[in-house]
Amino acid sequence: MKSIRTLYTCLLLAFISNSLYGIGTLKKQPIFKGNIKTLKEARPIDSLLIQFYRPNSILTDPEVFWIKPGKNGHFSFKLPYYSKPAIMSIQTVQQKKLFTRLGKYFVEQDDDVNVTITNKPHQISVEFSGRGASKYSIVDKLKQIDKDLESVYSDLKLYEPDDFNSKFDKVNIIIKRALEKKSNILNAYNLGNEMYKMVNYEYANIYSKWDYWLYSISIKPTFHEQANRLLLKQYFNKYKNIFSYESDELMSFCPELIISLSCRIRFDIIFNSNSDNADIKDYYKIVKEEYPQSIRNQLIAWLFSSKLALSYLNSNDTVLDSLMEVGQDDVSIPFLRQSISDVQKLSKGKNLFNATFTDFAGNKVSTGSLKGKVILIDMWGVGCTNCAIFHKMFEREIHPKLEGRDDFVVLSISMDRTKEKWDEGMKSGFYTSPHNLNVYTDGLMFNHPFAKYYNIGYSPFLLLIDKQGKIYSSLKSTVTANDILNKINEALKSD
Missing domain, CATH: 2.60.40.180 (Transthyretin/hydroxyisourate hydrolase domain)
Structure with missing residues (x-):
């Protein structure tokens, strides 16, 4: 009897412990x-x-x-x-x-x-x-602040250099009122302390609007005059610390804010130099020296993973490749570090990973055997809506302009689990066509060596390869047919 009481006591204590500390409880999903x-x-x-x-x-x-x-x-x-x-x-x-x-x-x-x-x-x-639900419902309310600020640039004629100081006194007043309105909206919703801060950082970023207005002014020809440029520089430096958030680890969960911080760094370099562009080495130095690790992770990953971020910075392939190597060491979050490595592997001029696939007759086809042709790699799977949308667009708007060329091939790679599913996809006509070079991963799907090397976890995956077997461009299925066709024609003309 005593042993039974002891057993009950142990079970009761275990139950209480689980309840208090969450041990053994199931992880909740949204x-x-x-x-x-x-x-x-x-x-x-x-x-x-x-x-x-x-x-x-x-x-x-x-x-x-x-x-x-x-x-x-x-x-x-x-x-x-x-x-x-x-x-x-x-x-x-x-x-x-x-x-x-x-x-x-x-x-x-x-x-x-x-x-x-x-x-x-x-x-x-x-x-x-x-x-x-509060953090979802508040988003539309905060969007209205963005809409309210859309016309400020044109209404105040900020692009004209006359009466500069008076105009920016008005800008300061507009920003102050917008911040008050935003604060009232935030306080009206039941948000916890941390979520309050994150929503504040991520939505209706008024400071980002200010950055954009100043940058838009700076690229106007009238502001290339030294006197006007000096006025802009003085105004920016006077208010840049006022019109910004203090660094906070919670910012690392706010991707739109990270993008705006990236822009602020670039604008700061431009406004305080005699150049119209920022150098990537100057940008990287500021990120590394002035931001804590939690924010630095995102800023470095965004820099190397976004073509948009890179397009606004002066660089060359050698410098970029070197900084990517350094960047992987400077980022502490494994999946962000991996994202930089993945981008580096897909950089223009890198040798294509030599992988082998199987055609429907069972013959082996290696990517290396296609050297001498421009290759468009298209990885797809049955049921992938974006894959079907891309294929339809390609067949209608791109294929007719390339048909008959013996120096271009679409390597259409099925990511389906079974050969039967691949066959179903081919026969449907939704994902590929008979004139493509149709191959299969032998059911390995995203575990195929090619997919694992490039860390591919989505479809369609599109990659353009030049005649030397080097990567020419990593493509997105959302770009226009003209953009893709132009890239293919560029690759066909390159030696």
Whole structure:
């Protein structure tokens, strides 16, 4: 009897311990349940595109979820568990090609949110309720501040150098009022202390607007005159520390803020030099010396992972390659460090990884055997909507202009699990065509050596290779047909 009491006591203590400390409890996943209300004459919403970015992300390579609503418009989904706040973007899809972005939101593990989407003929709106809904509902309110500031540049004629000081006195007043309005909105919602700060950093970034206005002024010919440039420099330096946030580790969860910080660094270099551009080495030096590790991680990863960030900085392939090597050592978050390595492998001029695939007859096809041709690598899978959209666009707008060339080939790689599924995809005509060089990963999918080398976890994956077997360009399926065709023609003309 005594042993039974002892057993019960141990079990009770274990239960209490689990309850108090969460030991052995299941990890919670964010839950979303909702309904689409389609009004008369509105195009039906076919699906929802959810893009999910893990904590500390820089808005690249999201995990993608396609949500198909039921006949009554109901839908539900869960997102992966993370102990820290992540980011989710929601888009509606109509007629499989019309995308409407509803918003980008912070996601926390305890969220249990009800989503109501109202689909009107020329407008789609969204409302949120439930646990954690405040940080979703506030986004549209803060968007209005951005809209209110859109016309400031033209209304005040900031592009004209006359009465410079008076105009920027007005700018300072506008910024002060916008900050007060933003503070009132933030205080009206039930946000915890940390989420309050993160929402403040990420949405309606008024300081970023100020940066943009000044940069837009600086590139006008009238401000190339030394006197006007000096006035702009003095004004920027006087207020740059006032119109900025103090460094905070929570900023590392705010990707839009990281992008705006990147712009601020570049503008600071330009305004305080005699050049119209910033040098990448100067930029990197500021990031490394003036920002804490938590923010430095994102700034360095954004610099090397974004073609947009690099396009505004003076550099060359040698300097860029060297800084990428240094950058991997300076970043402490493994997946961000990996993202820099992945970008480096895909840089223009790098040798293509020599991989072997299998055609439908069972013959082996290596990428090295195609040297001498320009290759467009297209990795796809059955059920991938973006893959089908890209293929349709390519066949209609690009293939007819390249047909018959013996120095160009589309290497169409199926990422499907089985040969039968690959065959289904080929016969459907949605993802590839008979005139392509159609091959298969032998069911290895993203575990194929080629996919593992380039850390590919999404489709379509598009890569353009020149005749020497070197990477010419990493492509996105969202760019226009003309842009892709121009890249292919450039590669065909290069030696």
